[in-house]
Amino acid sequence: MSIISDNLIAIRSRMKSAADRVGRQVSDIRLVAVSKTYPPSVIREAWEVGQRVFGENRVQDALPKILELPAEAEWHFIGHLQSNKIRKALPAFELIHGVDNPELAIQINRIAGEMGLTASVLLETNVSGEASKFGFSPDALRQNLEDLLSLPNLCVKGLMTMAPYSEDPENARPVFSALRKLRDELASKTQHPLPELSMGMSGDFEVAIEEGATIVRIGSSIFGHR
Numbered sequence: 001m002s003i004i005s006d007n008l009i010a011i012r013s014r015m016k017s018a019a020d021r022v023g024r025q026v027s028d029i030r031l032v033a034v035s036k037t038y039p040p041s042v043i044r045e046a047w048e049v050g051q052r053v054f055g056e057n058r059v060q061d062a063l064p065k066i067l068e069l070p071a072e073a074e075w076h077f078i079g080h081l082q083s084n085k086i087r088k089a090l091p092a093f094e095l096i097h098g099v100d101n102p103e104l105a106i107q108i109n110r111i112a113g114e115m116g117l118t119a120s121v122l123l124e125t126n127v128s129g130e131a132s133k134f135g136f137s138p139d140a141l142r143q144n145l146e147d148l149l150s151l152p153n154l155c156v157k158g159l160m161t162m163a164p165y166s167e168d169p170e171n172a173r174p175v176f177s178a179l180r181k182l183r184d185e186l187a188s189k190t191q192h193p194l195p196e197l198s199m200g201m202s203g204d205f206e207v208a209i210e211e212g213a214t215i216v217r218i219g220s221s222i223f224g225h226r
């Protein structure tokens with residue numbers, strides 16, 4: 001079997017152990033294999049051993065790959081979506097993880113409406129307050145969420161975050177737990193469930209699962225270092 005197959009088996013087993021530690025079902029956590037920068041031949045190896053969901057962060061790079069992989073593959077957009085790429089992205093991606101400001105959400109809603117689609121999105125949240133990060137601040141989310149939930153062609157499925165880079169995954173724990181608490185607060189305030197929490201990457205996905213992640217986005221631990 002290939003390295004990619006071995007890596008996927010190892011990741012799935014680590015996901016299960018993390019879920020077990022906190023009494024969760026691993027079937028409630030989706031693995032997005034982040035295939036950005038990798039060619040279709042490499043992605044196909046993961047497909048052949050059962051991986052079905054892939055993550056890309058550039059529309060232009062993703063579209064040819066999506067055409068080459070089986071049509072049943074599911075693609076998530078995990079990057080910073082530029083407004084001039086929305087029209088191409090909407091039919092190609094099942095879920096857009098990084099909606100990080102109200103204007104972008106409003107544009108996605110408008111274009112989805114024109115195309116007769118509903119766009120499923122996650123709102124990227126900057127819980128750590130790092131200046132270099134994209135995303136809504138918790139307060140901006142508290143202010144804007146009701147308006148975003150009322151957009152008819154936008155379906156807000158939950159929140160997404162990236163923890164600051166650190167050698168020690170424990171440093172990400174407060175960020176992930178803050179995202180979950182913010183989600184709980186907003187869900188109860190708006191009476192809108194916001195079921196998805198997209199958090200955790202190669203370096204910190206186990207901590208993210210312990211803190212409630214429903215989607216982990218893992219690239220280098222599956223495909224190798226870029």
Ligand SMILES: *Cc1c(COP(=O)(O)O)cnc(C)c1O
Nearest residue numbers: 034078201202217218219220221
């Ligand atoms: C690249 C990327 C990942 C995957 O990172 P790895 O450390 O390679 O697992 C996850 N999320 C986002 C938003 C990314 O850009």
